[in-house]
Amino acid sequence: MQTGNLALKSPSLKAESTAALAVFSALSAGAAIAGALATNGAIQGWYQKLRKPPFQPPRGVFGPVWTVLYGLIAVSGWRVWNGPAGVARSRALSLWAVQLGFNAAWSWLFFGRRRLRSALVDVTALSLSVGAYLAAARKVDRTAAVLVAPYLGWVCFASLLNEELVRLNR
Known part of the structure; x- marks a missing residue:
């Protein structure tokens, strides 16, 4: 039985669930803001000068995609x-925090420090942690796992893109 269903019947559980959604949203937004702060100055500077692979999406794609993905991460x-409550939920929530940190x-690492290789290590760890979170979330709530599947796909693509940027800009 999931408390999400009970939250509709109990005002105190509904308030607690709403507060939790606000926390997950704030944490996801915090990661997004941290990323934006590191990225903004670099996009017009050194990044523009890097050689890029032909499959690099247009610059305007990244903002909308990440906005949707951060929303899905929060809801998941x-x-x-x-x-x-239990070990499965605790494990999934721990992995949720780990992936958000990566x-x-x-x-x-990539934009702020211009460390393409270090960022490649990080995005590889990110891919693995998102995959582990998806598997752990599936044991608790299948919809939560489905919600992060596009994120896993995008991060795997980002790994490939990061690797190609390293290769092209040695």
């Missing part, structure tokens, strides 16, 4: 939090 974490670190 919230759904897991609403799942039954997520926030990537922009800082």
Whole structure:
């Protein structure tokens, strides 16, 4: 039984669930803001001068895609939090936090520090942690796992893109 269903019947559980959604949203937004702060100055500077692979999406794609993905990340974490208490939920929530940390670190490493190789290590760890989170979330709430599947796909693509940027700009 998931507390998400009970939250509709109990005002105190509904308030707690709403507060949890706000926390997951704030944490996801914090990662997004940290990434944007690291990225903004670099996009018009050194990044523009890098050689890029032909499959690099247009610059205007990244903002909308990441906005949707951060929303899905937040809702997925919230759904897991609403799942039954226990080891599976705790593991999934821990992995949710880990992937968000790797997520926030990537922009800082890549754009802020201009460390393409370090960012490649980070995005590889990010891909693995998102995959592990998806698998753990699936044991708690299948919808939560489905919500992060596009994120996993995008991060795997970002890994490939990062690798090609390293290769092309040695």
